[in-house]
Amino acid sequence: MTSIGAAPKIAWRLTTVIDVIRETPETCTLTLDVPGWPGHRAGQHVDVRLTADDGYQTERSYSIASPPEASRLALTIERLDDGEVSPYLADELHAGDKLELRGPIGGYFVWDVATGGPLLLVGGGSGIVPLMAMVRHRDIALGADVAARHRLPVRLLYSSRRWENVIYRDELHRIAEMDPTVEVTHTLTREQPAGWAGFKRRIDRAMLEMVAWPASEHPHAFVCGPTSLVEAVAGNLVELGHQPVLIKTERFGPTGGAV
Amino acid sequence: MSLVSRGFRGRRQSAETAGRLPPGQYETRDFPVLSAGPTPRTPLTAWDFTLRGADGKSARWTWDEFVALPRQTTTKDIHCVTKWSKFDTVWEGISIDTLLSEAAAKGVASSPYVVARCDGGYTTNLPLADVMGGKAWIAFMYDGKPLPPEHGGPARLLVPHLYFWKSAKWVRELQLIESDTPGFWESLGYHNYGDPWREQRYAGDE
Numbered sequence: 001m002t003s004i005g006a007a008p009k010i011a012w013r014l015t016t017v018i019d020v021i022r023e024t025p026e027t028c029t030l031t032l033d034v035p036g037w038p039g040h041r042a043g044q045h046v047d048v049r050l051t052a053d054d055g056y057q058t059e060r061s062y063s064i065a066s067p068p069e070a071s072r073l074a075l076t077i078e079r080l081d082d083g084e085v086s087p088y089l090a091d092e093l094h095a096g097d098k099l100e101l102r103g104p105i106g107g108y109f110v111w112d113v114a115t116g117g118p119l120l121l122v123g124g125g126s127g128i129v130p131l132m133a134m135v136r137h138r139d140i141a142l143g144a145d146v147a148a149r150h151r152l153p154v155r156l157l158y159s160s161r162r163w164e165n166v167i168y169r170d171e172l173h174r175i176a177e178m179d180p181t182v183e184v185t186h187t188l189t190r191e192q193p194a195g196w197a198g199f200k201r202r203i204d205r206a207m208l209e210m211v212a213w214p215a216s217e218h219p220h221a222f223v224c225g226p227t228s229l230v231e232a233v234a235g236n237l238v239e240l241g242h243q244p245v246l247i248k249t250e251r252f253g254p255t256g257g258a259v
Numbered sequence: 260m261s262l263v264s265r266g267f268r269g270r271r272q273s274a275e276t277a278g279r280l281p282p283g284q285y286e287t288r289d290f291p292v293l294s295a296g297p298t299p300r301t302p303l304t305a306w307d308f309t310l311r312g313a314d315g316k317s318a319r320w321t322w323d324e325f326v327a328l329p330r331q332t333t334t335k336d337i338h339c340v341t342k343w344s345k346f347d348t349v350w351e352g353i354s355i356d357t358l359l360s361e362a363a364a365k366g367v368a369s370s371p372y373v374v375a376r377c378d379g380g381y382t383t384n385l386p387l388a389d390v391m392g393g394k395a396w397i398a399f400m401y402d403g404k405p406l407p408p409e410h411g412g413p414a415r416l417l418v419p420h421l422y423f424w425k426s427a428k429w430v431r432e433l434q435l436i437e438s439d440t441p442g443f444w445e446s447l448g449y450h451n452y453g454d455p456w457r458e459q460r461y462a463g464d465e
Contacts, residue, residue: 007448007462014262047342047460049283050264057261058269059283059342084270084285092266100262105461107447108295227292231409234297244297244379251293 010102012049013037017097018072020090023167027126028090029065032073032099040068042133043110043222043250046075046103050085060085063129063224063250064104067137068112076167078126109250113141115220117152118213122203122233124159124225127252128167131156131224135182139175153181155219157211159203159229161190185211203229205236215241224250279336280344281455287343292409295443299378299408299429306413308397309432310358312367318358322413328353328361331396335419337426338455350417352398355390358433370435374442375416378429383442384451385418385425387435394420397430422453422460 019031045063066074079090093099111119111134119138121131135154142148160166166186176184187199187207199207213219221242223233230251237247272280280286303322311317320328332351338344363369374384389395399406399414406412411428418425424444445451450459458464 009463009465010448010461012261047283049261050267050269051261052267052269053263056269056271057283058285061341088264088267097265098262099264105448108443227409231292231298238297244299247297249294249296251291 010105012100012102015073015099015101017093017095017099019095020093023076024165026165027076027078027167029074029076030089030093030099031066032075032101034073034101037073038104040064040073040104041107041110041112042067042137043130044104044106044133045130046073046101047105048075048085048089049100049102050088051100058084061105063133065129065132065136067133067140069137069140076126076129076132109222109224109248111137111220111222113138113148113152117154118217118219119152119154120213120219120221121154121156122158122208122212122221122223122225122229123156124203124229125161125165125252126167127223127225127229127250128158129224130250131222132168132172134222135172135175139179139182149179149181153183155183155185155211155213157185157187157203157207159187159189159225162188163191163193163196183211203233205239208233208236208240212237212240215243218243218246221247222250223247225252227251276346279346281338282458283460284338284342284344284455287345289343290345290348290410291339291341291343293339293341294379294409294428295381296379301378301413301429301431303413307431308358308414310362310367311432311434312362313370313435313437314368316365316367318362318365318367325353325397325414326399328357333396333417333419335417337419337423340422340424340449340453340455340460344455348419349402350396350398351400351403352396352414352417354393355395355397355433356393358397359391367435370437372436372439374434374436374440375427375430376432376434377427378431381427381429381443383416383425383427384440384445385421386439386452389421390416390418390433394418420454422450422455424449425453 015032015034021029062075065076077089306322396417398417416427416430
């Protein structure tokens with residue numbers, strides 16, 4: 001069988017690890033030099049392939065964290081203790097190592113400034129990664145154009161277990177502080193720092209009513225995280241009157257995962 | 260020959276599962292949920308299923324009529340393009356062969372391709388040959404229980420020999436068509452056919 005049209009094969013590429021940055025106790029970001037990278041859209045992912053010396057291979061998908069404008073590709077990896085691939089990527093790889101990947105993949109869970117706004121981003125745990133690519137893309141693409149920023153405002157609702165598990169915490173804080181059209185709201189579901197005045201429960205309908213754009217604003221919604229979070233958020237947004245076609249979802253991890 | 264990943268050993272398949280994992284896949288005991296948007300919730304009183312011919316003739320079943328058709332139970336390995344495979348999943352539903360013969364009796368003519376249409380707007384395309392001959396079902400029970408909404412309930416297409424995006428959730432209609440037309444993921448960079456054993460994940464994969 002061949003596909004309709006003559007699409008070129010998405011080729012495997014040999015990349016070089018430039019840097020491994022620890023983000024949180026369980027996540028790190030790989031910065032990669034990818035010769036000939038064809039470019040990507042915020043929200044897309046890549047397939048990573050590992051090969052053992054006897055030829056055994058396995059593959060996993062990882063969301064791209066870097067915006068299309070960046071010269072290097074960044075992948076943020078959550079280390080799963082019982083994982084086959086993520087402990088290798090998080091613990092074993094270091095600068096100078098080679099890593100095979102192909103992409104970009106996925107043409108639905110994508111957003112760019114031409115898509116329009118407002119933008120509603122709801123993430124849980126490492127589900128923030130493709131959403132962060134959107135935030136970064138918007139920030140770079142709009143630059144000093146304040147009017148454009150007001151036309152494309154962002155609300156991000158981000159669920160983490162603890163403050164120390166919040167990925168990109170400082171960068172999100174910096175972006176929101178410099179740009180009043182970016183509102184970042186955290187909820188910490190397991191444990192909160194002393195004096196925490198924010199949300200401390202899983203995302204529910206009441207929280208979405210308080211934080212999300214109302215349905216009347218017709219936001220473009222992107223929801224990414226464990227299945228339980230995505231099911232709850234997408235279902236609640238529909239109940240709150242958001243059009244299903246404007247709600248795009250991506251799910252990570254096992255069915256039981258909860259953030 | 261691809262790069263050897265320095266220091267990577269990986270997990271080999273157990274003797275029990277050897278030969279059952281297509282290339283690039285890993286086994287999961289879990290049942291991950293993947294879909295592009297919110298989960299539609301159609302009450303059974305409003306649910307129906309249509310098999311539509313290219314000429315516009317169709318056969319239609321209400322929920323009660325549908326589940327009264329001769330049922331089959333099947334145990335299959337399933338393979339998701341996102342790399343997980345799950346072994347020995349148990350489904351109950353109606354064979355597409357049954358639906359095609361019922362529809363033929365109502366004058367619905369055959370065509371070489373089929374498009375599955377679903378609540379929520381999802382579509383996927385298949386050659387008719389891939390849903391005939393005991394290879395595909397409309398499943399409404401999983402593991403002895405009604406299929407949960409997040410897994411495609413009330414009913415989903417089940418075509419286990421292809422990547423699982425072809426097993427469309429929340430299916431409501433099979434439309435027979437004369438010329439192949441890409442569905443949702445097939446229009447967004449995924450392979451038109453999707454054979455896991457040939458690793459046909461994306462457009463351009465051979």
